Amino acid sequence: MTEPSFVSPLADDPLAPPMALTIGESGFRAIIENASDIIARFNPLRQCTYINHRISHYLGCHRDALIGLTLKDERLPATLAIPLQQAIGRALALGREQHLELHATLGGAPRVFDTRCFPELNSDQQVTSILCMARDITEASQAKRLLTEENAVLEMIADSRQVNQIMYSICRMIESQLPRCMGAIMTLDEGGHTLSLAAGPSLPPAYAEQLEKLPIGPEVAACGAAAFWKRSIIVNDLTQSPLWESLGPLACQLGLRACWSTPIFTADHQLLGTLAIYYQEARSPSPVELRLIYRCSHIAAIALQRNLHEAQLYRLATQDGLTQLFNRRHFIDSAERHLNQARRYQRPVAVMMMDLDHFKAINDHYGHAVGDRVLSVFSRLCLRSLRTSDIVGRLGGEEFAALLPDTTLEDARIIAERLRQHVAQAELAHEGRAIRFHVSIGIALMNEQDNLDSMLARADRLLYQAKALGRNRICIPQEAVDGSDQQGELPLGLA
Structure with missing residues (x-):
């Protein structure tokens, strides 16, 4: 193997201080041989004329086995050999340093090398060899x-x-x-x-x-x-x-x-x-x-x-903290969006206004903590009785509302009755006693001139009519029963 000659840059420097440290050829050889970078030299035929010991760390072979071989002969990964060969060719042709980043899998691990190819010139400024330095920057x-x-x-x-x-x-x-x-x-x-x-x-x-x-x-x-x-x-x-x-x-x-x-x-x-x-x-x-x-x-x-x-x-922002149903604001926003969509596609929509009967008496007799439990139970019964497509919210106190998309009046009556029965059958245990409660419901169906406020207002009037008639019942528009213009009750859920 032919060893390269390295000359200290300070040896012939006339401007160097008298006490300047000079490094001989053997010193430079020791530095190069023990460098953490891969250092190699290639002749104009792109044959390797020198490479330091660092290459053995990556290829698992002695560096002597690589001397005299071209990059193709060294059986390096193509992701290393091809771009490095091209960079050496450019350095030979242009006489300028080439800088590139090489990626390859060596020893089963991915590696990244910051690589520089330096043209070496003789006294006639002709390129005689290419010095390559590759630094492992994988971690960086x-x-x-x-x-x-x-x-x-x-x-x-x-x-x-x-x-x-x-x-x-x-x-x-x-x-x-x-x-x-x-x-x-x-x-x-x-x-x-x-x-x-x-x-x-x-x-x-x-x-x-x-x-x-x-x-x-x-x-x-x-x-x-x-x-x-x-x-x-x-x-x-x-x-x-x-x-x-x-x-x-x-x-x-x-x-x-x-x-x-x-x-x-x-x-x-x-x-x-x-x-x-x-x-x-x-x-x-x-x-x-x-x-x-x-x-x-x-x-x-x-x-x-x-x-x-x-x-x-x-x-x-959207839920009532006690019942986990929609709060008033979010219920109105969601209901208006669904109402506009139903109007656009001419689909039926019903609204229900619901109020727990004698709720104030429950609060006064048992306390607000029990009243809160009643409201929570009722909210769960709403989710159980209504459909997943229905929108239900707490408007305030014991007053609730639901919007039922794509629902005829008959379908709304069935849903409301199912809820009324579930509530009537529910019991809340308190201090060894069973607390029972009921709900009154008013139903309104969307017409051509309706908005959400007018629908809720009509349903609310029917709700209070249900209360006036004895509570624990459902009221619908009378015209749905006999075709008249008067409001009336549906004979379901009589107390």
Whole structure:
């Protein structure tokens, strides 16, 4: 092997101070040989005439085996050999330094090299060789890419994008940092006993289906166990883990072998869900991989907590705090939108005004706390009796209203009677006594000149007529019964 000659730049410098330190050829050779960068020289035929020992760290062969070979002969990955060969060709032709970034998988790991090709000139200013220096910037490149991806996710959070879309992006961010892994994020269901898959873009579809409503328990896969114990669960081989008794056969059948799961918490350590990493080979995480998982779980926590706060704000703005039904303002806004839509498509719409009978007496006799319980029970009965398409809200006190889209008067009567019967059959236990209560209902149907206010006003008049006739009953327009212009009661629910 021909060793290169290196001359100290200070040796022949007439301006150097008398005590300047000079470095001989052997000193420069020692620096080059022990450099952390790959340093190589190529002749005009693009044959390697020198390369330092650092190359052995990446290729696993002695550097002597590469001397005299071209980039094609060295059997380097094409993502390295082709762009480097092109850069050397440009440096030879132009006589100028070439700078490029090379990406390749070496030793099973992705690598990024910041590479410079310097033309070396003789006394006639002719290019005699190309000196190449390649610096491994993999960690810096990954950190830069991670920061860019994190900023993109944080912008999505700031823009209030859909939470599942944000979870999807976080999984993709993890997968870009950890090649061959499959990211998955599960969120805590409302009851707090199960987890549901929020994002798992690379998981096999058949396995993803099994992650819907995953129970939380000490031995329910890595995610269920991580949520139960509230700590990270590392399973380096699913085939050897008792946590996969239920999901294991399917997971192994689909090629999954390792799973690392960590819980996602709010700032005050309340569980939000779990973040998991799957691999198709049995393996344990490195400290770098664990740090990345914790970092991504923190970002997921920010997004999930932001979503919770927005949901809470929405509930505060739209729901009645006691009954969880729509409050007056949101009911009117929603009802007007549906009414306009029904008018546009000429669809029937009915409204119901409802009032609990003798509610003041319940408050006075049993106290407001029991009265609040009565209102809560009634709201649940409304949700049970009405349809999912119906809009129901508390207008104030014991007064409620419902808008029934795409509903004829006959259908409205059936729905109202179902509600009246459910209320009449309900009992509220208090200090060994059963408290019973009833509801009176007035119904109005939309006509061509109607708006929401006029419909509610007509239904309200019928409601008070039902009360005047003895309560615990339903009143509808009299013309619906006998075709007259007078209002009257439907003979249902007589007290």
